[in-house]
Amino acid sequence: MPVSLKRDYPETADDVLVGWAQSGDTEAFEQLVFRHRDKIYARALMMMRNEEEAVDLSQEAWVKAWQRLHQFHGESSFATWMTRIVINLCLDQIRRQKKTRAESIEQLEEDAGGVERQMPVEYTNPTEGLEKTEVRRRIDEAMSKLTAAHRTVLVLHEFEGLQYKEIADKIGISIGTVMSRLFYARRRLATLLHGLRRERIE
Amino acid sequence: MKMETCLELQAHLDGELPPGRRDAIQALCAQDAEAQALYQSLKTLRETVRDHEPEHRLSESREFYWSQIQRRIASAEAQAAPAPRTLSAWSQLFRWLVPLGGLAAVALIFTLKDPARPGNVAFNTAPNPATSVEYRSDADGVTVHWIN
Numbered sequence: 355m356p357v358s359l360k361r362d363y364p365e366t367a368d369d370v371l372v373g374w375a376q377s378g379d380t381e382a383f384e385q386l387v388f389r390h391r392d393k394i395y396a397r398a399l400m401m402m403r404n405e406e407e408a409v410d411l412s413q414e415a416w417v418k419a420w421q422r423l424h425q426f427h428g429e430s431s432f433a434t435w436m437t438r439i440v441i442n443l444c445l446d447q448i449r450r451q452k453k454t455r456a457e458s459i460e461q462l463e464e465d466a467g468g469v470e471r472q473m474p475v476e477y478t479n480p481t482e483g484l485e486k487t488e489v490r491r492r493i494d495e496a497m498s499k500l501t502a503a504h505r506t507v508l509v510l511h512e513f514e515g516l517q518y519k520e521i522a523d524k525i526g527i528s529i530g531t532v533m534s535r536l537f538y539a540r541r542r543l544a545t546l547l548h549g550l551r552r553e554r555i556e
Numbered sequence: 557m558k559m560e561t562c563l564e565l566q567a568h569l570d571g572e573l574p575p576g577r578r579d580a581i582q583a584l585c586a587q588d589a590e591a592q593a594l595y596q597s598l599k600t601l602r603e604t605v606r607d608h609e610p611e612h613r614l615s616e617s618r619e620f621y622w623s624q625i626q627r628r629i630a631s632a633e634a635q636a637a638p639a640p641r642t643l644s645a646w647s648q649l650f651r652w653l654v655p656l657g658g659l660a661a662v663a664l665i666f667t668l669k670d671p672a673r674p675g676n677v678a679f680n681t682a683p684n685p686a687t688s689v690e691y692r693s694d695a696d697g698v699t700v701h702w703i704n
Contacts, residue, residue, distance in 0.1 A: 380626075387625060388618050396612040409614070413621070417628045479600050486608065494610035511570075512605050518572050533563045540566070544601045 368432040376423050383423075387416055390433050394440050400509050401444035403498050411447060415440035437514065445525065448502050480547035496546035504539035511536055557590055565595050569602065664698070 363371065363385040374382035394415055399408035418439050419426075426435055481489040497505055506525065510516045518536075522529045561584070567573040568581045584591045614621060689702040 384622050387622055391618075391621060392611075392613045395614045396610070399612045400610065408612075409616070412614075413625050413628060416625045417632055420625075420629050421632065479604065481604050481608070489604065489608040490610050493605055493608050497610070508605070512602065513609050518567075518570070530563075533566065534559075537563055537566050540598055540601050543605070544597060547601075547604075 369428060372423070372426060372428075372432055375420075376426075383420060386432065390436055391416075393433060394436055397437055397509075397513075398440050398444055400497070400513070401441065401502075401506060402447065403502075403505075407447065411443045412440055415443055418443070441510070441514065441524075445506070448506065451502075480544065480550070492547060492550050493543075496543050496550065499546055500539055500542060504535050504542065507532055507535040508539040508543070557588075557594070561591070562594065565591060566598055569595060569598050664696075665700075667693075667696075 361374065361379075361382070363381055366374075366382075366385070368386065368389070371382040371386050375386065391412065395408055395412040398411045398415070399405065402408050402411065415436065419436055422439075426432070430438075481492065484492070497508070500508065507521055510521045510524065511518075516524070518529050518532045521532045525532075527535075564573060564577060564581050565585070568578065568585075573581060585595050586592075616624075687703075690699065691702070692699045
């Protein structure tokens, strides 16, 4: 009797599924894909802001994961390991795109320094009183208006929980640049969220 | 406010401020309204973003998404496979052809060296001091010149 008939994949924990997949069980790997595909896709979409690219890169991440499954020893959760793979693929893609197109005016201004300080400090919470889903939607909308460079730093810091040095190493920039990009991204995001709030009120 | 101070306020919020600067930035937040407002604004935004990570779901069905991954894995494995079989078949053939060819050559020489074989003719055509023997086999359609 084939092994797959005896295994209850949906009820099995990630680490066990990984072990089975490491020994060649593709059904176990399929279950892992099914379980985490939305999260991996969401992370790619957050970074790239393009659905087609996000689907493509998320699938590429699963292919890489299958090929490197023997390198996973459970130092982190499988979901974290997968997320790091898709982030690295997104960063590679952003680097390739950066080579082929000019930097935005916004980024050039930011690199020149000082624009963050021209943004007014907002004292109120721009999302206060809103439904959770509406807050998520507005944050998503505002993040889509950031440049790839600012969004990347924000995603790595706020959603991946990486420290300044880890981000600097991953992207290949200085800690000072990480700090200024993060500061700019936060200030810009706050301004955009307040703008969205004002639009709804008017 | 200086940019450097803004970044220090942010680093304080993120827990990344060097220990030697913590007291100074805390004191600044307590005394300077502008610094305090900026710190609070950054803090509010950070908490809001962390608590409301946007969610996105794939529109593709599980089966379709998985089938695409399977196809990519198969394609990658095919590319990573060892050299094509045609090459390996050629090397197998050469492995046998080389010694067989050598054996055939030796057998041919011995056969042609036998002057008693019907149809074989041996005669010396070269002038002295060099000697030369020529064999011709009508049956095999071969002529060999042997020069000493």
